[in-house]
Amino acid sequence: MSSLPLDINYKYCKACGICYDLCPKKAVSGDDQGKIVLRNPQLCVKCGICESHCPDYVIFLRR
Amino acid sequence: MRPELQKLFRMEKLPHIWCPGCGHGIITRAIGEAIAESDINLDKTVIVSGIGCSSRAPGYMNFDTLHTLHGRALAFATGVKLANPELNVFVITGDGDATAIGGNHFIHAARRNIDLNVILFNNNIYGMTGGQYSPLTPTGKMASTSPYGNPENNFDIPALAIAAGASYVARGTAFHDKLLIECIKEGIKNKGFSLIEAMSMCPTSYGRRNKMGNAADMLNDLKRIAVNINVAKKLPPEKLEGKFLIGKLHHKPYPEFTQEYDKLILKLQKGAE
Ligand SMILES: Cc1ncc(C[n+]2csc(CCOP(=O)(O)OP(=O)(O)O)c2C)c(N)n1
Ligand code: SF4
Ligand code: SF4
Ligand code: SF4
Ligand SMILES: [Mg+2]
Numbered sequence: 001m002s003s004l005p006l007d008i009n010y011k012y013c014k015a016c017g018i019c020y021d022l023c024p025k026k027a028v029s030g031d032d033q034g035k036i037v038l039r040n041p042q043l044c045v046k047c048g049i050c051e052s053h054c055p056d057y058v059i060f061l062r063r
Numbered sequence: 064m065r066p067e068l069q070k071l072f073r074m075e076k077l078p079h080i081w082c083p084g085c086g087h088g089i090i091t092r093a094i095g096e097a098i099a100e101s102d103i104n105l106d107k108t109v110i111v112s113g114i115g116c117s118s119r120a121p122g123y124m125n126f127d128t129l130h131t132l133h134g135r136a137l138a139f140a141t142g143v144k145l146a147n148p149e150l151n152v153f154v155i156t157g158d159g160d161a162t163a164i165g166g167n168h169f170i171h172a173a174r175r176n177i178d179l180n181v182i183l184f185n186n187n188i189y190g191m192t193g194g195q196y197s198p199l200t201p202t203g204k205m206a207s208t209s210p211y212g213n214p215e216n217n218f219d220i221p222a223l224a225i226a227a228g229a230s231y232v233a234r235g236t237a238f239h240d241k242l243l244i245e246c247i248k249e250g251i252k253n254k255g256f257s258l259i260e261a262m263s264m265c266p267t268s269y270g271r272r273n274k275m276g277n278a279a280d281m282l283n284d285l286k287r288i289a290v291n292i293n294v295a296k297k298l299p300p301e302k303l304e305g306k307f308l309i310g311k312l313h314h315k316p317y318p319e320f321t322q323e324y325d326k327l328i329l330k331l332q333k334g335a336e
Contacts, residue, residue, distance in 0.1 A: 012078045014083035016277070016278045021279030055081065055083075055085050055086065055089050055278075056077075
């Protein structure tokens with residue numbers, strides 16, 4: 001678990017789509033409700049764009 | 064949210080009430096980052112706001128906070144700072160709060176150069192009350208009170224703040240969060256009236272009515288339209304049409320109000336001896 005690049009507080013996600021629209025590597029995407037899912041963790045380059053642009057503080061990037 | 068930042072928030076109040084994709088959450092976080100990276104005493108820091116969606120931000124922040132009256136954040140903050148000048152006083156306000164009902168407080172707080180760090184969340188609309196146009200709604204844009212497009216001109220907030228006497232003026236956006244954090248940190252260091260216009264977005268009451276797409280599209284619009292002032296200096300005027308500048312726009316320190324006021328008190332006390 002702790003080897004994943006992102007820690008996600010799924011229950012706070014409001015499905016706005018910002019994180020997966022802005023992710024340059026498409027490591028995150030939306031599930032059937034539009035909420036965040038870390039579908040391709042191996043693609044994540046830890047840029048932090050999703051973390052700092054999520055209006056709901058759902059994402060914590062392990063640095 | 065990273066653990067060091069969590070200390071600056073009232074985590075038990077989350078999730079916040081803002082709509083999905085509201086830019087205010089991004090800016091509130093940037094304020095937290097700027098405070099975390101600044102060397103200020105958190106126990107001597109007060110955050111004051113007026114009324115609006117933006118003005119709800121201090122409710123999520125773990126400081127002494129004051130949620131006051133619509134348009135009156137700067138009036139309350141002036142009182143707090145004058146009563147105890149050693150406090151670090153932040154003001155969180157919206158475009159409606161600061162420039163419509165609170166417009167007079169805005170110019171006079173700037174004119175006094177009182178040491179306040181003002182972060183103006185500009186989403187170009189009265190978000191909370193359902194999308195009435197504000198003095199910062201651009202000409203031609205749709206609002207519930209301008210269903211044929213806004214016929215009025217909008218303020219240029221940095222220009223207004225500079226003309227009124229603000230000693231530090233900058234602009235950032237919800238997209239350019241790192242620059243915004245740097246601007247807020249510089250504003251904290253400035254001993255005087257610091258105004259940081261933070262371009263936000265309101266997908267619910269503004270974006271939808273103006274067919275601006277989803278929240279990410281609105282963030283990408285901010286990315287596209289903003290030009291860093293250092294880049295803009297090298298560009299011909301025609302390249303800047305329809306754009307706005309971001310970064311440090313003005314910094315000219317001069318005597319600060321509460322310090323001058325204390326000097327006056329001292330002088331009069333000496334005279335009375
Ligand atoms: C004296 C008074 N007049 C009007 C209102 C209604 N009102 C509440 S918030 C608001 C506008 C807020 O707009 P803004 O400051 O831009 O904040 P936003 O919701 O867009 O973040 C208005 C007109 C009020 N609460 N009090
Ligand atoms: S850190 Fe960057 S690459 Fe990784 S998921 Fe977030 S936006 Fe995508
Ligand atoms: S940006 Fe945040 S709230 Fe929006 S979809 Fe991604 S995780 Fe959810
Ligand atoms: S109405 Fe607009 S400003 Fe208010 S919370 Fe919703 S998106 Fe944000
Ligand atoms: Mg507003």
